[in-house]
Amino acid sequence: MKSVFTSLRMNMRITGRSLCFVWNASRRTMTAILFITFLLGMIVPVNTIIWSRFLNTLANINSDDRLSGVILWLALNCGIWVVNGILQKINKYYKDMQSDYVNLYITNMILEKINGLEIIHFDDPNVYDQINKVNSEALSRSISILNNLVSILQNSVILVGVIGIILLYKPTIIVLLILTFVPLLIINIKISSKLHTIYDSRLENLRLVTAIKSLMIRYENLKELKITQMGKELIQRVSNTYKKYLSEDRVIRKRNTTIQTFGDSIELITKFCFTLYIIMDCIKRKFSVGTIVMYINSIDNLMQAIGNMIVTFGNTYNDNLYMRTLFDFLDRETIPSVHGSEVSLTDFRNIRLHQVCFGYPKMDTYVLEDINLEIEAGKSYLIVGLNGSGKTTLIKVLSGLYEPSRGKILVDGVDIRAFSKNSYRGNFAVVFQDFIHYPMSVEDNIKFGKYEHKEHTARMYRAAEQSGAAKFIHKLPDAYQTQLQNEWSDGTEISVGQWQKLAITRAFFADAPITIMDEPTASLDPVAENEFYMGIEELIRSRTCIMISHRFTTAKLVDQIIVIDNHRIRECGSFEELMCSNGKFKELFTLQAEKYNLGDVVNEAKLSTH
Numbered sequence: 001m002k003s004v005f006t007s008l009r010m011n012m013r014i015t016g017r018s019l020c021f022v023w024n025a026s027r028r029t030m031t032a033i034l035f036i037t038f039l040l041g042m043i044v045p046v047n048t049i050i051w052s053r054f055l056n057t058l059a060n061i062n063s064d065d066r067l068s069g070v071i072l073w074l075a076l077n078c079g080i081w082v083v084n085g086i087l088q089k090i091n092k093y094y095k096d097m098q099s100d101y102v103n104l105y106i107t108n109m110i111l112e113k114i115n116g117l118e119i120i121h122f123d124d125p126n127v128y129d130q131i132n133k134v135n136s137e138a139l140s141r142s143i144s145i146l147n148n149l150v151s152i153l154q155n156s157v158i159l160v161g162v163i164g165i166i167l168l169y170k171p172t173i174i175v176l177l178i179l180t181f182v183p184l185l186i187i188n189i190k191i192s193s194k195l196h197t198i199y200d201s202r203l204e205n206l207r208l209v210t211a212i213k214s215l216m217i218r219y220e221n222l223k224e225l226k227i228t229q230m231g232k233e234l235i236q237r238v239s240n241t242y243k244k245y246l247s248e249d250r251v252i253r254k255r256n257t258t259i260q261t262f263g264d265s266i267e268l269i270t271k272f273c274f275t276l277y278i279i280m281d282c283i284k285r286k287f288s289v290g291t292i293v294m295y296i297n298s299i300d301n302l303m304q305a306i307g308n309m310i311v312t313f314g315n316t317y318n319d320n321l322y323m324r325t326l327f328d329f330l331d332r333e334t335i336p337s338v339h340g341s342e343v344s345l346t347d348f349r350n351i352r353l354h355q356v357c358f359g360y361p362k363m364d365t366y367v368l369e370d371i372n373l374e375i376e377a378g379k380s381y382l383i384v385g386l387n388g389s390g391k392t393t394l395i396k397v398l399s400g401l402y403e404p405s406r407g408k409i410l411v412d413g414v415d416i417r418a419f420s421k422n423s424y425r426g427n428f429a430v431v432f433q434d435f436i437h438y439p440m441s442v443e444d445n446i447k448f449g450k451y452e453h454k455e456h457t458a459r460m461y462r463a464a465e466q467s468g469a470a471k472f473i474h475k476l477p478d479a480y481q482t483q484l485q486n487e488w489s490d491g492t493e494i495s496v497g498q499w500q501k502l503a504i505t506r507a508f509f510a511d512a513p514i515t516i517m518d519e520p521t522a523s524l525d526p527v528a529e530n531e532f533y534m535g536i537e538e539l540i541r542s543r544t545c546i547m548i549s550h551r552f553t554t555a556k557l558v559d560q561i562i563v564i565d566n567h568r569i570r571e572c573g574s575f576e577e578l579m580c581s582n583g584k585f586k587e588l589f590t591l592q593a594e595k596y597n598l599g600d601v602v603n604e605a606k607l608s609t610h
């Protein structure tokens, strides 16, 4: 019993919060809907009375002068239906508009929340399930919540009206009728709850199916899919998942249809019994035809209103299950990225990582262990190490995307936890390995590096010259205005290396105090790579720059090389120092130089270190 009350209280709380959402989405439209719905609800009992008057007048007709009374009641009845039709149409218009407003309101809140989440939240698969659910159902739930609200209001008004009429006749009928419907209400709620649990358990698998479907229509995936001919296998996997649920759904639907048919039959039999009782009783008490019809219609309306209310409560319960997920998601605790003091690194002296350890969630080992490192303003760094050694993780921690699990990061002695995350991150321009391909124009792809400087078009041209992107951009159909990607009208596809040049240009455009590039030349041809490094010499000298690269030709350009091995910093020093120390860097460098037949470079390095 206690759990029923807890559940009821929780549902009422959720319904209350949902109503606030609907109300806040557009108060004006909602006021119009409430007013019209109230009028529509009033029409039913009023019309019942009018119709009974009409029948009574008709039954008593015995001279011509009574005909005008009949016509009047009939005209009133007709007028009510016309008004009813007009109000229904106006209400539909407002309801459609309000559903859109609610959808927009909820979608905005979801997106704001997603935007406010930290990367660490996205390491949890439950977050994806939650986001997928709240996103995909936002529109249908907005419509449903609104319809339920309107239905509850309209049926409440009808109930009050017809209960008023029936009270004049026999109050006990109302109690009996309501009792008949209680089991139906419970069955309805049970069905909704069960369905929700079943659908919730499918979320991750359905998300996977959606991921496979979108994978199959992504342009960059097509070539590999055609060569490997894995399309059929992917279709099979999608189809198997659906088939599994289809057979589950068949059983559920069969059972629900049986229960609902049984419920409907009970409802009809109850209605027949009450109608029969009223007719017999009214004849015995010598009531007029109009009055008998009025009571029968009232019972009919009352049953219909209660039936509607039950369906609506079932739907509301269902919506509440969705809204609970939504509210849980919106209430997820996040530290606002603007929390803390502002920081600008335009004239910082150093950033120090002090005994920093970091492990991703769900991992019981550290990816970075005991990192002690000093990044000095104006110097350039190269981070090298084997795959998976923790290089990218180091820059994610350094740029404030993840907080260290242990240890601290200090800017000129001040712990970065004192700064607002947004403000601290704003000091970095980072070219990640998996940079974004914005489905927009070249100009947008560059200016998104620092959109508050979007008016600085000369800076965009300069950045494109520095990165070496300007040459290919000029050859595009609309140069900087060219829409990128084939899947959009007038879209142009560019090569992987050209995308990379755009990502680099974006970082240059940002002109941040610290520039970080993770494998910036991975997709560039040797000429482009050479041009790139010649082009960035000035950049490297003019600001703090950190690069990650497996190509050791970069090593001589930078002030310091940081060697990460097995999640720890093993060596740190200039090219000459590391070549002297006969450590990991020299081993890797020699290996690469020999492989690419760069013997001269090795010899030169050997000479310069002696």
Ligand SMILES: Nc1ncnc2c1ncn2[C@@H]1O[C@H](COP(=O)(O)OP(=O)(O)OP(=O)(O)O)[C@@H](O)[C@H]1O
Pocket (backbone or CB within 6 Å): 123, 360, 361, 363, 367, 385, 386, 387, 388, 389, 390, 391, 392, 393, 394
């Ligand atoms: N989001 C994540 N969640 C869990 N583990 C992760 C995550 N990102 C990376 N890792 C793990 O952390 C380790 C270090 O990854 P990282 O990307 O830092 O390596 P890297 O040195 O940059 O490698 P590469 O040279 O291949 O780019 C790897 O073992 C990787 O599997």
